[in-house]
Amino acid sequence: MIRIYFAAPTWSEYEPWLPAALTAAGIRAEILLEAPDPALIDYIVYAPSGPLADFRPFTRAKAVLSLWAGVEKIVSNQSLTQPLCRMVDPGLSESMVEYVTGHVLRHHLGMDRHIVNPGRIWDPTPPPLARQRPVAMLGLGELGLACARALQALNFPVQGWSRSAKAIDGLETFHGRDGLREVLSAAQIVVTLLPRTPETENILNAESLAWLPAGAVVINPGRGPLIDDGALLAALDAGRVGHATLDVFRTEPLPQDHPFQAHPGVTITPHVAADTRAPTASTVIAENIRRSEAGEPLLYLVDRARGY
Structure with a gap:
């Protein structure tokens, strides 16, 4: 069983979509909205507006999967040593x-x-x-x-x-x-x-x-x-x-x-040009977890040196 920490304030938007996307990708997962034991977390679904700032306790996490296209608010975080993937959402x-x-x-x-x-x-x-x-x-x-x-x-x-x-x-x-x-x-x-x-x-x-x-x-x-x-x-x-x-x-x-x-x-206009859409973004998250578990390269991996 894979443990996923959903560290974003938008769970109500993703609740109808992410579990179904994971199941469709053949992934048995438990989605946690809190991480009382960070060392047991396999993947972090992240948004800069969420509660997570210190990634050091997540020693087992294989990737941090951002829900945002922009990563400037996280890429310089010195505690982040896990692979970071930005969101490229068809929606x-x-x-x-x-x-x-x-x-x-x-x-x-x-x-x-x-x-x-x-x-x-x-x-x-x-x-x-x-x-x-x-x-x-x-x-x-x-x-x-x-x-x-x-x-x-x-x-x-x-x-x-x-x-x-x-x-x-x-x-x-x-x-x-x-x-x-x-x-x-x-x-x-x-x-x-x-x-x-x-x-x-x-x-x-x-x-x-x-x-x-x-x-x-x-x-x-x-x-x-x-x-x-x-x-x-x-x-x-x-x-x-x-x-x-x-x-x-x-x-x-x-x-x-x-x-x-x-x-x-x-x-x-009030930052409405484009926003991550839960139905399509859930599919992107599920596919990246499937790829990681299968030993395949992650999609949309951030190059820390370039900043995106």
């Missing part, structure tokens, strides 16, 4: 694609001009075609690539940027500082889906925002610290950035006195 990917595609189309079509239009100004000027609206996708992991493919399917010309070189069929990719400048210089819409690392923090700053064509749109459903808030506000005021749609922030909920709250060029 999360689908919802991120829907959010990004929806907001790209919103800005591409100029929908605010017609929806938020108290004067009912009659302006029959049509938007350009999608193939005339370049998009920069910063981040080419599971989420970034899924969003890039969806936008390509709508005929948007997409260029991708990542920290290291990647060769992806059908997608023009760049890396490094020069590559970042090249993709931003051509982009009318920028989507940020990078992990938070020391190298990506403030990747959109005063210098890089100045590379954008005047009036470009920024959409950030990735991580709040990817953007220098002050630099973005200055770029909005100067017209360098035409609008910013932001789903993530350095402090959440976003304080009411933050300048983003009142800025007419900023759309705020």
Whole structure:
């Protein structure tokens, strides 16, 4: 019998799904919501919002399986010596694609001009075609690539940027500082889906925002610290950035006195672009436990040195 410690505050969401997923994977398991004897635990299902901070007593644990896609709140924990797997959830990917595609189309079509239009100004000027609206996708992991493919399917010309070189069929990719400048210089819409690392923090700053064509749109459903808030506000005021749609922030909920709250060029959404979905995430957790028990490589293993 495998013992699983569910160290997250969301058991009610997973109770209908995780036991069934484990059974379907051929795993006989006991799921514990407390761990009075940590040395008996085989696997930890973890969320940073849960009760667990010290992993040292869990000497038998074979893996820590995070329910979150981001691992910046745990990866530097010195007590964590067990393998750590981040969550790559098909449901999360689908919802991120829907959010990004929806907001790209919103800005591409100029929908605010017609929806938020108290004067009912009659302006029959049509938007350009999608193939005339370049998009920069910063981040080419599971989420970034899924969003890039969806936008390509709508005929948007997409260029991708990542920290290291990647060769992806059908997608023009760049890396490094020069590559970042090249993709931003051509982009009318920028989507940020990078992990938070020391190298990506403030990747959109005063210098890089100045590379954008005047009036470009920024959409950030990735991580709040990817953007220098002050630099973005200055770029909005100067017209360098035409609008910013932001789903993530350095402090959440976003304080009411933050300048983003009142800025007419900023759309705020309350971290709803994508969330882990219990039905699909349960299948991912069960599959990783099955793989571990079978001696197969774990899925979505975090590279501690890279931070994701």
